Amino acid sequence: MSDAAISSRVRPGRLRRAGAVLSDVMRRPSGAIGLTLVLLHLAVALLSPWLAPYDYKIMLSDEILVPPSADHWLGTDALGRDVLSRVLLGGRQALLVCGIATPLAILWGGLLGIYLGLRGGWVDDVVMRLVDAVLSLPGILPLMIVVVMFSGGNVVLILTLAVLFGIPVIRVLRAATHGVVARDFVLAARARGHSRANIMWRELLPNVFDVLMVEGAMRLSWMLLSFSALSFLGYGVAPPTPDWGQDVSEARVYMSLAPWGVLGPMIALSSLIVGVNLTADALAKALGLDRAQKAVV
Amino acid sequence: MGLDPVIELTELSIGFTGRDGQDVPVLRDVSLAVRPGESLGIVGESGSGKSTVALAAMGFLKHGLRRLTGQVRFDGRDMFALSRQDREAIRGGQLGLIPQNSGQALTPTMRIGAQLCEALRLHCNLAQSQCLPRAEALLAQVRLPDPGAIMQRYPHQLSGGQQQRVAIAMALAGEPRALLLDEPTTGLDVTTQAHILALLRDLAVERNMAMVFVSHDLGVIAHSCQRVAVMYAGEVVLDGPAQEVLKRPAHPYPRALLSAIPRLCDARLPRALDGRPPAPGQGGAGCAFADRCAMVQTGCRQVHPDLTRAPGGQTVRCLRADEVVALTPHAADRPALRHGPSGDVALHLRDVAICYHRPGLAARLLGRDTPPPATVDGISLEVRAGQTLGLVGESGSGKSTILKAVAGLMPPLAGEISARGAVLPTQVRRRRPDTLRKIQMIFQNPDESLNPRQTIEQILAQPLRLYFGLEGVQLRERAAELLETVRLGAHMLDRLPGQLSGGEKQRVAVARAFAAEPDIVLCDEVTSALDVSVQAAVLDLLDDLKRSKHTTYVFVSHDLAVVRALADQVAVLYQGRLCEAGPVEQVYSGPSHPYTALLLNAVLEPVTGHAPHLEAEDVVELSPPASGCPFQRRCPRKLGRICDTESPPEQMGADGHSIRCHIPRAEL
Numbered sequence: 004m005s006d007a008a009i010s011s012r013v014r015p016g017r018l019r020r021a022g023a024v025l026s027d028v029m030r031r032p033s034g035a036i037g038l039t040l041v042l043l044h045l046a047v048a049l050l051s052p053w054l055a056p057y058d059y060k061i062m063l064s065d066e067i068l069v070p071p072s073a074d075h076w077l078g079t080d081a082l083g084r085d086v087l088s089r090v091l092l093g094g095r096q097a098l099l100v101c102g103i104a105t106p107l108a109i110l111w112g113g114l115l116g117i118y119l120g121l122r123g124g125w126v127d128d129v130v131m132r133l134v135d136a137v138l139s140l141p142g143i144l145p146l147m148i149v150v151v152m153f154s155g156g157n158v159v160l161i162l163t164l165a166v167l168f169g170i171p172v173i174r175v176l177r178a179a180t181h182g183v184v185a186r187d188f189v190l191a192a193r194a195r196g197h198s199r200a201n202i203m204w205r206e207l208l209p210n211v212f213d214v215l216m217v218e219g220a221m222r223l224s225w226m227l228l229s230f231s232a233l234s235f236l237g238y239g240v241a242p243p244t245p246d247w248g249q250d251v252s253e254a255r256v257y258m259s260l261a262p263w264g265v266l267g268p269m270i271a272l273s274s275l276i277v278g279v280n281l282t283a284d285a286l287a288k289a290l291g292l293d294r295a296q297k298a299v300v
Numbered sequence: 301m302g303l304d305p306v307i308e309l310t311e312l313s314i315g316f317t318g319r320d321g322q323d324v325p326v327l328r329d330v331s332l333a334v335r336p337g338e339s340l341g342i343v344g345e346s347g348s349g350k351s352t353v354a355l356a357a358m359g360f361l362k363h364g365l366r367r368l369t370g371q372v373r374f375d376g377r378d379m380f381a382l383s384r385q386d387r388e389a390i391r392g393g394q395l396g397l398i399p400q401n402s403g404q405a406l407t408p409t410m411r412i413g414a415q416l417c418e419a420l421r422l423h424c425n426l427a428q429s430q431c432l433p434r435a436e437a438l439l440a441q442v443r444l445p446d447p448g449a450i451m452q453r454y455p456h457q458l459s460g461g462q463q464q465r466v467a468i469a470m471a472l473a474g475e476p477r478a479l480l481l482d483e484p485t486t487g488l489d490v491t492t493q494a495h496i497l498a499l500l501r502d503l504a505v506e507r508n509m510a511m512v513f514v515s516h517d518l519g520v521i522a523h524s525c526q527r528v529a530v531m532y533a534g535e536v537v538l539d540g541p542a543q544e545v546l547k548r549p550a551h552p553y554p555r556a557l558l559s560a561i562p563r564l565c566d567a568r569l570p571r572a573l574d575g576r577p578p579a580p581g582q583g584g585a586g587c588a589f590a591d592r593c594a595m596v597q598t599g600c601r602q603v604h605p606d607l608t609r610a611p612g613g614q615t616v617r618c619l620r621a622d623e624v625v626a627l628t629p630h631a632a633d634r635p636a637l638r639h640g641p642s643g644d645v646a647l648h649l650r651d652v653a654i655c656y657h658r659p660g661l662a663a664r665l666l667g668r669d670t671p672p673p674a675t676v677d678g679i680s681l682e683v684r685a686g687q688t689l690g691l692v693g694e695s696g697s698g699k700s701t702i703l704k705a706v707a708g709l710m711p712p713l714a715g716e717i718s719a720r721g722a723v724l725p726t727q728v729r730r731r732r733p734d735t736l737r738k739i740q741m742i743f744q745n746p747d748e749s750l751n752p753r754q755t756i757e758q759i760l761a762q763p764l765r766l767y768f769g770l771e772g773v774q775l776r777e778r779a780a781e782l783l784e785t786v787r788l789g790a791h792m793l794d795r796l797p798g799q800l801s802g803g804e805k806q807r808v809a810v811a812r813a814f815a816a817e818p819d820i821v822l823c824d825e826v827t828s829a830l831d832v833s834v835q836a837a838v839l840d841l842l843d844d845l846k847r848s849k850h851t852t853y854v855f856v857s858h859d860l861a862v863v864r865a866l867a868d869q870v871a872v873l874y875q876g877r878l879c880e881a882g883p884v885e886q887v888y889s890g891p892s893h894p895y896t897a898l899l900l901n902a903v904l905e906p907v908t909g910h911a912p913h914l915e916a917e918d919v920v921e922l923s924p925p926a927s928g929c930p931f932q933r934r935c936p937r938k939l940g941r942i943c944d945t946e947s948p949p950e951q952m953g954a955d956g957h958s959i960r961c962h963i964p965r966a967e968l
Contacts, residue, residue, distance in 0.1 A: 187749035194707045195763055195816070196728055196736035205762065209753035 027289035034285025040278025051092045057085035059092050059245045068261040078263040089245040090267040096240045101226040107165035109219040112172025117203050120180025137170050150238045168222050179214040213290040220283030224276050247272045305333035306478045306510040307357050312370035324581035327534045339511040341525035345831045349534040354480050354514045359387045393423040396471030400483040403463045406455040413451030423474035438469040461492035478510040489694040494902040494912045497524050519904030530554045533577045533588040540614030543908040550610035550621040552593050560836040562861040569865050572837035643685030646852040652679040652715035673924045676701050676876035688853040690867030698876030699856040703822045707741050737767045740813040744825040746805035750797040757793040763815040782811040803834035823855045860903050872896045874931050875924035882957030891968035893959050894937045
């Protein structure tokens with residue numbers, strides 16, 4: 004045997020596969036558009052403090068509800084604040100909160116789903132009935148209750164979103180695991196006497212990882228919508244911090260007078276969500292999961 | 301024969317466009333012809349292009365494939381020049397196709413009668429009222445018992461053999477002039493296979509149909525075809541009368557294939573054919589088979605052989621055809637037989653019974669549950685260290701279930717299993733690590749038993765880490781060593797299973813089992829998903845490992861010839877009950893249990909002129925009978941009431957050869 008073959012500790016497989024999937028995503032029209040939108044939003048969110056032409060707090064009392072002009076590209080709102088500046092800054096909170104909460108959600112939901120898919124039996128039955136019960140509530144309701152009870156703060160918001168959005172992930176990953184658990188390599192691992200943790204980590208996770216990734220992208224888009232809905236209802240970001248949901252809510256009153264106040268944040272929010280959805284779609288197709296995914300969600 | 305061919309392929313080449321824009325041929329210059337009443341067999345390993353030929357004969361190409369040159373004629377009409385409507389009118393009408401898995405070709409939500417009527421309306425323009433009697437007549441023609449009842453059933457209510465018969469009936473609906481059969485009996489039990497082939501043979505004679513059999517199984521071809529075409533790497537390398545091709549092939553490839561097939565009459569291991577065929581576009585200038593050929597000369601690598609005439613009416617693509625024909629029959633060059641030395645009892649099963657049925661909670665509380673007869677019952681077997689116990693029987697005979705019980709994956713209802721004198725806990729979770737290590741299992745299909753997302757190193761690391769705590773460089777070195785033991789290289793450590801061929805994958809599975817340094821290895825149909833040439837190599841490897849490591853095998857297979865080649869002891873199972881057990885020579889030579897005799901009779905060997913003698917009908921049993929002999933309903937030699945009511949006595953012969961039958965041993 005050649006020593007070179009044995010001593011090489013490189014694991015080229017995973018990185019190369021990730022690169023291949025990424026380039027496949029970029030080659031699809033939906034992936035190219037989606038990923039560009041998402042990256043654009045990320046760049047704006049990072050750079051907006053320097054990009055914004057005005058201070059988002061400054062109220063220009065003589066320029067209230069001014070239509071779009073050379074000075075104010077998207078006009079001003081009812082308090083005389085520059086809409087463009089607020090739109091540029093308005094996605095930061097949403098992206099920060101959802102960007103942290105989504106990985107947390109798919110982590111706990113995914114692991115529990117894989118565990119239940121492997122474990123089966125009464126534990127599986129009981130947990131899944133609980134999942135059904137929670138999912139039967141309209142999602143925004145428990146979210147509002149928790150946020151109102153613990154009154155604000157990003158940490159509470161992140162944890163609440165992570166918990167709530169992890170629940171549908173349990174169901175999806177449990178179903179994906181069921182497709183793998185019945186295969187002979189899992190049976191072989193059980194016959195060898197491996198622990199459940201080993202089987203979950205080494206045999207099951209690599210086979211449902213793709214599903215987890217796609218699920219994460221889809222949960223992110225739902226979470227962004229829910230976050231904006233909370234802000235719209237006044238339970239999200241505290242004024243005067245700019246946020247799309249909240250700004251839409253405030254500008255709604257003057258919609259017939261000054262539609263730009265609503266249109267700016269709305270287009271920003273929907274372009275982000277469309278971007279995330281298109282990316283998720285292309286990712287699912289690149290991973291060959293699009294058909295399975297439709298059946299589950 | 302003076303008749304015009306029904307199907308004629310002339311210098312057909314099919315290929316795809318490669319990355320560099322060049323045409324890559326998948327089929328090269330294939331010329332074949334089948335006349336009415338004639339049956340042609342196309343054989344070859346997987347990837348040889350045999351299915352592409354069958355599809356091309358219908359004027360169909362798989363996605364991405366293109367016809368490069370040549371023609372396909374059906375009844376003199378160029379299939380690729382016809383309009384789509386005309387082509388579709390021929391398909392399923394005058395030219396029937398019988399697929400490998402007809403269970404999947406039937407619509408699951410339609411009754412059999414309705415499906416047949418649909419085919420009749422489409423191809424014969426029959427009115428609804430005429431359809432039903434005609435459909436029933438067709439079912440009777442394919443010898444299905446009680447056609448009226450079958451018409452009312454859904455496909456899932458039929459057995460595999462019955463589904464295959466329905467598929468044949470459906471193909472007959474259009475009064476075909478030719479039938480294409482793609483592996484028509486693969487996946488069926490031997491007895492069912494024999495019945496289906498007999499039916500097809502009779503139909504061909506009655507209706508003067510031309511038939512094209514595509515199969516990897518030379519036994520099937522030998523029993524159903526007058527002519528054989530052998531395909532290798534997209535070329536026809538040999539074409540000739542079946543008896544000549546099977547007895548004195550003029551090409552070294554079919555010769556090697558024939559020696560790779562285990563035989564019932566020959567207890568020696570078959571000879572493996574190493575290497576694999578060149579991928580499309582990879583072959584050099586010379587003969588495609590040159591790299592695997594035992595008789596290769598320098599000329600073979602330079603000149604691509606043309607089709608030439610050889611003795612016995614064969615047409616062959618080989619420069620040394622005359623020398624190949626003159627060689628002694630293939631059986632002579634097989635390795636000699638060996639028997640494992642017998643040691644202590646390594647594995648002992650005592651009165652094991654297994655039941656899949658678990659009463660529900662309500663049934664248990666109400667005490668209303670009457671359990672059906674156990675799936676597996678009264679199994680007592682022992683294997684000595686270093687020996688191989690073969691378990692044979694048709695599907696549903698409980699062979700794999702017994703293996704699962706030994707592995708601790710299916711706790712038995714009663715009885716006990718002990719290894720080296722120590723009783724094994726019934727469940728895997730209760731077994732100690734050392735006990736677990738000593739019993740390892742190899743599965744049927746390596747695509748299923750190897751994790752597709754783990755590299756070969758990670759696959760082998762699982763047992764090494766679990767049982768020996770190896771890590772890092774040590775682990776990698778040991779994994780590389782294991783690959784060497786199964787004759788694979790260390791360069792495969794970083795590959796994924798998908799990058800390996802079927803035979804290589806199964807070797808990795810063998811390496812994983814031996815990584816645990818086991819005493820007992822349970823083999824569940826380990827070669828049935830492999831090509832014959834690869835099967836021989838895996839059998840050879842298993843035999844080598846057994847002798848060098850003194851391992852005990854329990855070898856489950858439906859293939860009696862494979863068991864004959866590897867096993868020392870054999871147990872024949874029917875419906876989860878033992879019929880016969882004993883040393884391999886005794887079981888195969890007789891006296892035999894009627895069921896063993898039936899099985900042995902139905903095996904198709906690649907020899908022409910020997911027709912299996914069919915006794916019982918191939919009825920399907922769903923559950924074992926409540927009392928008496930398990931084989932009572934199918935037994936051709938049933939005595940009478942005693943078989944239905946009393947369990948047959950165990951009749952012992954020499955060397956522990958036991959037969960459970962009411963018929964006295966001397967008369968069996």
